[in-house]
Amino acid sequence: MEDIPALARGCAVLGTGGGGDVRTGALAARRAMETYGEVPLVRLADLPEDALVVPLSGIGAPTVGHEMIYGEDEPRRVVEEVERIFGRPPTAIMSSEIGGSNGVAPVAWAAQLGLPLLDADGMGRAFPEVQMISMHVAGLPADLVIMSDIVGNVVTIRPIDGLWSERLARAVCVAAGSHALMADYILTAAQARGAVIEGTVTRALEVGRSTEGAAEPLAALQRELGAARLITGKLTDVERRTTGGFVRGTATIEGTGDDRGRTLRLELQNENLVAIEDGEVRAMVPDLITVVDTETAGAIQTESLRYGQRVAVLAWPCDPLWRTPKGLETAGPRAFGYDLEYVPVEESVKEESRG
Amino acid sequence: MEDIPALARGCAVLGTGGGGDVRTGALAARRAMETYGEVPLVRLADLPEDALVVPLSGIGAPTVGHEMIYGEDEPRRVVEEVERIFGRPPTAIMSSEIGGSNGVAPVAWAAQLGLPLLDADGMGRAFPEVQMISMHVAGLPADLVIMSDIVGNVVTIRPIDGLWSERLARAVCVAAGSHALMADYILTAAQARGAVIEGTVTRALEVGRSTEGAAEPLAALQRELGAARLITGKLTDVERRTTGGFVRGTATIEGTGDDRGRTLRLELQNENLVAIEDGEVRAMVPDLITVVDTETAGAIQTESLRYGQRVAVLAWPCDPLWRTPKGLETAGPRAFGYDLEYVPVEESVKEESRG
Structure with a gap:
């Protein structure tokens, strides 16, 4: 994951509103890699069946995200809650949506966590609402959402369905200053097969490089x-x-x-x-x-x-x-x-x- | 806990807005006791040091609570989450606020859960905001809030302080239809000493009986x-x-x-x-x-x-x-x-x- 400028250009083409400015995400990604080291890109086929994959995204209104600084502690707090609930640490993180800033920022989050990034996402583009995700289309239950905001609050939602997930996550997001980091549809590699859109980080890189x-x-x-x-x-x-x-x-x-x-x-x-x-x-x-x-x-x-x-x-x-x-x-x-x-x-x- | 009419009258005097109409709470309490049996009232001194006490309250705007039906599943869902987090079942439940419906409805919740009710609360009256509670004044951290709404969503908040607890809980409450059941400041009997206001269920009964x-x-x-x-x-x-x-x-x-x-x-x-x-x-x-x-x-x-x-x-x-x-x-x-x-x-x- 070295070519952050190309990734950022590609992600911007694939989504125009998701989670803030791609430049902010790219800046965060470059800084995190300077501090914490390279982020390996892994394919789903490379992961053991029971590997825990944590899809992450920034949730919020882009006009707010534009000026928002990504904190360093949100990914750690989300992963602490994941470990508390699942009793084991995650193996990889994934971008929930490859389009926009949410396609680039996961490089920063992966670097901060010392975890690889899965070459996949849940949209192949960007969508504004949290239930608009391939895992939902594949029939996985929207039964757990973990949110972490910049002041340090962590909110765990066990919604009855994707629409309630969206409704409650959005309310928390607005209360938290219209921006939060969110883990949604945390899943094993086995569950991810057919439920995520594979190869989309590579695809974003190709799109970004095409104009070079x-x-x-x-x-x-x-x-x-x-x-x-x-x-x-x-x-x-x-x-x-x-x-x-x-x-x-x-x-x-x-x-x-x-x-x-x-x-x-x-x-x-x-x-x-x-x-x-x-x-x-x-x-x-x-x-x-x-x-x-x-x-x-x-x-x-x-x-x-x-x-x-x-x-x-x-x-x-x-x-x-x-x-x-x-x-x-x-x-x-x-x-x-x-x-x-x-x-x-x-x-x-x-x-x-x-x- | 047999004299629900007196309890309801007393709670109404001690708080005029908390969590809905006292009559709704009284009705729920009577029905739950008919179905699940008597609710023992216990004193803090009767509980072992490590007994887990779950303060419960309805959160919402009273004009909404007025017409709201209490579901039967919210207390169970809250307690399931308590057990998931603490690794053991609660020993007793407590009213977070004795004033208003929130002083009476816990009798229903205790009956449904088959748990005793602690003769204490966190206010000695009613207050509109969730951080206005004796446990906060006593310096206990507001580090965990569990909410359950009537449709079945469960939200767990780990706030950085009481004000964020209030802000996030209120946002979830509004998104959930302006009414939810909430557990806040879950604590052991040892922690409760000096941090809760004791004898307030008995006090509400005395107030209710005084006009009889x-x-x-x-x-x-x-x-x-x-x-x-x-x-x-x-x-x-x-x-x-x-x-x-x-x-x-x-x-x-x-x-x-x-x-x-x-x-x-x-x-x-x-x-x-x-x-x-x-x-x-x-x-x-x-x-x-x-x-x-x-x-x-x-x-x-x-x-x-x-x-x-x-x-x-x-x-x-x-x-x-x-x-x-x-x-x-x-x-x-x-x-x-x-x-x-x-x-x-x-x-x-x-x-x-x-x-």
């Missing part, structure tokens, strides 16, 4: 992702508010160049959820929608969207797990309150190019 | 409590709102009879905090202030205050523990945001009668 030294970074990124470009243009309107631990709002992009005369509106809840043009949905969750700088192809996180930015909006398919009935029930458009039938981005974009 | 068959119930209650009567009159204005898990507001009583021409205003936060007449404070926390019906001397809980009620306002001294510097820091007027120097009710009432 490229003559046309945007084209290189688009190729690496297999993404459609929904629009190229200028950000003309951004409306954002932080409520109940989430950032919600809309961003409007007016086309320039070949796209002159077109307008795309993005609806946000930490992540870009839906892209709409002329009343037609062009892409929607759980597929990925990311706003990138037209020059550098660097992803622009939700909290950094500003009037006047020159951007392209890319959209590409999510992990197949999210397209199963349980996956769509968990993180499809209806899970976010949109009365929309899910249409895969490959189709909605094809229809559009037909029209 | 009395020719002048109000005078009998006043005598039993050693209380001053601040005013006798009519409730002319009640303003209440539920925010952040609390009921806050004011109640205005206009004097009748001998008190004609006088007006007393009560400030409320679940409990009656301060009594003011002509800009002068006549009684204040941590001393007790209770509104009672002039005919029956039955206490009127905060959520039942209504325009037109004929009432007397009684005020009497709190347990000496609350008058220590740490006691006043914890639950004196400043702890509630009032810029007032504490004056014991015996003095403020004396001054008044002088004037």
